[in-house]
Amino acid sequence: MQATFNQTLIELVLGDITQENTDAIVNAANSCLAGGAGVDGAIHRAGGPAIMAECRQIGACPTGQAVITTGGNLKARYVIHTVGPIYRGGTHNETHLLESAYKNSLKLARKKGLQSIAFPAISCGIYAYPIHEAAHLALKSCVEFVRVNTEIQLIRHVLFDQRTFDIFAHEFKKLT
Numbered sequence: 001m002q003a004t005f006n007q008t009l010i011e012l013v014l015g016d017i018t019q020e021n022t023d024a025i026v027n028a029a030n031s032c033l034a035g036g037a038g039v040d041g042a043i044h045r046a047g048g049p050a051i052m053a054e055c056r057q058i059g060a061c062p063t064g065q066a067v068i069t070t071g072g073n074l075k076a077r078y079v080i081h082t083v084g085p086i087y088r089g090g091t092h093n094e095t096h097l098l099e100s101a102y103k104n105s106l107k108l109a110r111k112k113g114l115q116s117i118a119f120p121a122i123s124c125g126i127y128a129y130p131i132h133e134a135a136h137l138a139l140k141s142c143v144e145f146v147r148v149n150t151e152i153q154l155i156r157h158v159l160f161d162q163r164t165f166d167i168f169a170h171e172f173k174k175l176t
């Protein structure tokens with residue numbers, strides 16, 4: 001499923017983000033950049049120890065912010081590590097923090113001159129964000145960004161399971 005917004009193709013696919021060949025893939029990291037379960041663990045396993053060595057040098061990343069490392073053994077040249085909010089009822093600035101995680105990742109990609117980027121469903125696993133709302137915010141953040149920034153040509157949302165894909169697809173149709 002795909003649609004063009006301004007100069008950018010936004011795409012939804014079902015798959016494993018570690019296999020993506022976009023310039024960068026985004027990691028749903030934790031603020032200590034310590035690795036962990038979920039997509040974070042999968043990216044470090046597939047990318048090898050060089051990524052964690054760079055994360056240790058960087059040290060930490062506050063929620064809503066993003067940092068960049070090389071892609072180690074991945075096909076993607078870079079990994080952008082961003083930290084989504086842990087969902088705590090929706091009253092702890094979660095909306096703003098989730099939007100910031102997407103937008104700051106995109107800003108970092110643009111700053112590096114990258115043309116394509118793949119996102120997982122940030123905060124939709126262990127961090128327990130309600131998926132409909134997270135999908136809406138993910139897509140809205142990307143669309144808002146590409147309306148005013150034309151450098152990135154492809155944004156791919158890589159959803160790991162059919163249910164998450166279907167929810168993203170439902171929210172995507174509302175925007176097209």
Ligand code: ADP
Pocket residue numbers: 015016017018028029037038039040042084120121122123124125126127128158159160161164
């Ligand atoms: P968070 O802590 O931000 O919630 P998780 O890694 O627990 O991060 O989950 C975020 C999303 O990433 C979930 O939808 C999960 O199913 C998905 N996910 C897990 N492994 C992969 C993978 N290899 N590729 C893409 N998405 C993945």
